[in-house]
Amino acid sequence: MQIQSSEEVVCQIIMNRFPNAHLKETVVDGSKVFLISQLRNKVIMIDRIGAEFHFPTRGQSRMRWSDILEGGPVQVADMILRDMADAGFQVLSEHGKLIEKSQIRIGKFTFCPKCNEMGKVKEILYGMPSEDYNQDKYVLGGCCIEENDPEIKCTVCEWVGMKEEVRFTKRKSVK
Numbered sequence: 001m002q003i004q005s006s007e008e009v010v011c012q013i014i015m016n017r018f019p020n021a022h023l024k025e026t027v028v029d030g031s032k033v034f035l036i037s038q039l040r041n042k043v044i045m046i047d048r049i050g051a052e053f054h055f056p057t058r059g060q061s062r063m064r065w066s067d068i069l070e071g072g073p074v075q076v077a078d079m080i081l082r083d084m085a086d087a088g089f090q091v092l093s094e095h096g097k098l099i100e101k102s103q104i105r106i107g108k109f110t111f112c113p114k115c116n117e118m119g120k121v122k123e124i125l126y127g128m129p130s131e132d133y134n135q136d137k138y139v140l141g142g143c144c145i146e147e148n149d150p151e152i153k154c155t156v157c158e159w160v161g162m163k164e165e166v167r168f169t170k171r172k173s174v175k
Contacts, residue, residue, distance in 0.1 A: 013077035
């Protein structure tokens with residue numbers, strides 16, 4: 001019986017639940033490196049140090065195994081698959097069902113993608129609200145509702161957009 005490394009287990013779980021993905025295994029400096037791709041595009045590279053993600057919706061990022069505080073390879077693979085679903089990839093749950101994107105919550109930790117302010121993005125409320133609507137959570141958008149109307153607005157810079165546009169928005173470093 002051959003013992004698998006944690007990264008091999010993570011890779012195997014992802015491959016089993018990521019349809020139409022391709023796996024390329026190489027050895028670099030004596031350690032296995034796993035490259036998971038789809039349609040010839042690199043998606044995840046897994047090695048003994050961690051995982052590097054190449055998601056079109058949010059660019060490249062890296063996770064180190066040493067930064068994970070709890071959970072084994074199965075929990076790490078589930079976390080990566082959840083992240084992949086949120087990034088728009090079609091991945092499956094352990095029961096073979098398509099994992100849906102997580103709901104986006106707009107609140108005090110949401111960053112504006114334009115001005116970088118935290119907590120100033122609010123949901124747009126259309127129609128005729130009651131006088132006691134929650135002004136901390138909503139801004140008024142008018143009484144007419146049309147298809148593709150913006151869903152959120154920044155109260156600082158007046159940026160408007162859709163909730164999906166802030167899914168991966170993080171504070172930008174100020175230079």
